[in-house]
Amino acid sequence: MGAGRTVTSATGTADHPGFDGGDRPDHREILDCVHCGLCLPTCPTYLMTGLETASPRGRVYLIRTVEEGQGGISPVFVKHLDQCLGCLACQTACPSGVPYANLIETARDQVERQYERPVADRAWRGLLLQLFPYPRRMRPLIGALYWYQRAGLSRLLRTTGLLGRLSRRAARMEALLPSVPTARERRPLPERTPAVGVGRGRVGLVAGCIQPLLLPEVNRATARVLASAGYEVITPRGQGCCGAMHLHTGHLDAGRDMARHLIAAFDEADVDVVVANAAGCGAAMKGYGHLLRDDPAWHGRAAAFSERVRDVSELLGAAIWNGALRALPLTVTYHEACHLAHGQRIRQEPRSLLRQIPGLRLVELPESDLCCGSAGVYNLLEPEMSQELLQRKVERIQGTGASVVAMGNIGCLLQIRLGLEQAGLRTRAVHVVELLDWALHGGAVSDGPPAVAGRADERGTTATHSNNQSMEE
Numbered sequence: 286m287g288a289g290r291t292v293t294s295a296t297g298t299a300d301h302p303g304f305d306g307g308d309r310p311d312h313r314e315i316l317d318c319v320h321c322g323l324c325l326p327t328c329p330t331y332l333m334t335g336l337e338t339a340s341p342r343g344r345v346y347l348i349r350t351v352e353e354g355q356g357g358i359s360p361v362f363v364k365h366l367d368q369c370l371g372c373l374a375c376q377t378a379c380p381s382g383v384p385y386a387n388l389i390e391t392a393r394d395q396v397e398r399q400y401e402r403p404v405a406d407r408a409w410r411g412l413l414l415q416l417f418p419y420p421r422r423m424r425p426l427i428g429a430l431y432w433y434q435r436a437g438l439s440r441l442l443r444t445t446g447l448l449g450r451l452s453r454r455a456a457r458m459e460a461l462l463p464s465v466p467t468a469r470e471r472r473p474l475p476e477r478t479p480a481v482g483v484g485r486g487r488v489g490l491v492a493g494c495i496q497p498l499l500l501p502e503v504n505r506a507t508a509r510v511l512a513s514a515g516y517e518v519i520t521p522r523g524q525g526c527c528g529a530m531h532l533h534t535g536h537l538d539a540g541r542d543m544a545r546h547l548i549a550a551f552d553e554a555d556v557d558v559v560v561a562n563a564a565g566c567g568a569a570m571k572g573y574g575h576l577l578r579d580d581p582a583w584h585g586r587a588a589a590f591s592e593r594v595r596d597v598s599e600l601l602g603a604a605i606w607n608g609a610l611r612a613l614p615l616t617v618t619y620h621e622a623c624h625l626a627h628g629q630r631i632r633q634e635p636r637s638l639l640r641q642i643p644g645l646r647l648v649e650l651p652e653s654d655l656c657c658g659s660a661g662v663y664n665l666l667e668p669e670m671s672q673e674l675l676q677r678k679v680e681r682i683q684g685t686g687a688s689v690v691a692m693g694n695i696g697c698l699l700q701i702r703l704g705l706e707q708a709g710l711r712t713r714a715v716h717v718v719e720l721l722d723w724a725l726h727g728g729a730v731s732d733g734p735p736a737v738a739g740r741a742d743e744r745g746t747t748a749t750h751s752n753n754q755s756m757e758e
């Protein structure tokens with residue numbers, strides 16, 4: 286194993302640099318790995334390839350070779366790191382407590398600072414990072430994509446396969462794009478949603494960067510359900526992105542800047558709790574204390590902020606509905622988003638919430654915590670591995686016989702909806718909080734063909750909505 290280069294210095298090889306100062310994998314954390322291999326059966330990339338280099342143990346070993354100056358940041362090293370989903374299943378499985386998230390994020394930061402990627406790869410990564418986390422840049426683009434779909438260009442590109450011949454990654458992005466909501470649907474949430482009944486506190490809602498533009502119904506459902514549970518919901522304008530995308534792709538300093546901005550926005554809003562309904566955002570924000578540990582001006586504030594972060598299922602677990610939940614006669618299965626199950630160790634809360642809904646039958650999903658292949662922007666960077674994992678996930682969902690698959694993360698929602706569409710299944714993929722919203726506020730749903738008002742897009746797919754009102758642009 287290793288990069289296979291002649292060592293010429295303590296920090297790299299003749300051809301490839303080693304790790305430099307700043308953010309770098311912690312040698313003591315690397316040595317926590319005792320090579321037991323217990324993480325291997327839980328690792329999606331190892332399961333799919335059977336290769337040691339595609340396993341957590343293999344990746345920790347590769348990081349160690351560079352950290353100890355026995356190898357450099359070579360193309361082989363970068364390839365094996367790129368193939369990691371960052372799903373953190375290995376971190377859950379590891380009996381030695383290897384903090385794999387720290388190791389992969391710092392190693393990737395080294396890669397991005399020191400390694401010259403091929404031009405096309407660099408350009409694609411740069412495009413994603415310069416667009417997705419910035420709602421102000423995305424808003425006009427999403428507006429254009431709305432008309433692109435309505436004009437039939439999406440169907441044209443798909444049927445001709447033209448985009449796929451030009452770029453597999455771009456074709457993947459096009460396929461993942463849901464039916465773009467209308468301008469009215471994309472309007473921002475009100476800055477304040479008052480509590481219904483007796484107030485239980487004031488919470489801040491993290492809207493996310495992409496979610497308000499592509500799946501705005503999830504945030505609206507979240508605000509309605511929180512308000513019904515007695516919370517005043519504050520959604521600060523200009524809160525920006527949590528930085529997860531930058532943190533997971535090796536841009537730690539940019540991620541820190543986004544973290545500071547978001548902390549300031551929510552501190553100003555003076556909320557008791559900060560609520561996330563996207564697993565990746567919640568996990569990133571719970572890590573702000575660690576992320577900003579070396580910044581004396583922000584560390585205390587970041588640690589206090591992280592303490593206040595809750596996934597929406599954690600917060601609603603304590604809600605008392607007093608018979609307000611109406612029956613939903615549905616067979617539902619639950620997919621565990623990696624950054625909920627492994628990143629935040631939240632596993633029972635969403636299931637408990639679903640079980641509270643009268644009439645809803647929850648069936649367990651085999652391999653429920655195996656990554657669906659979304660993993661932030663992994664599906665746009667490694668489309669082949671992502672697709673293999675998606676097919677496996679969809680087969681497991683189909684095997685349950687459920688008419689609905691629930692989850693707690695926008696990336697999984699977009700990915701699994703694509704997989705269900707590819708497989709020609711009518712199973713609906715929804716956020717857990719949408720089911721609660723239907724139970725609280727209506728939405729005549731039952732097993733069988735979708736009965737909730739949907740929006741047929743020009744591709745002929747149907748997107749489910751809570752209280753959708755057939756709104757036109």
Ligand code: SF4
Nearest residue numbers: 328369370372373375
């Ligand atoms: S983060 Fe996921 S894909 Fe990466 S090594 Fe760990 S288990 Fe494997």
Ligand code: SF4
Nearest residue numbers: 318319321322324379
């Ligand atoms: S389970 Fe932990 S200690 Fe064992 S090989 Fe995997 S990372 Fe290393």
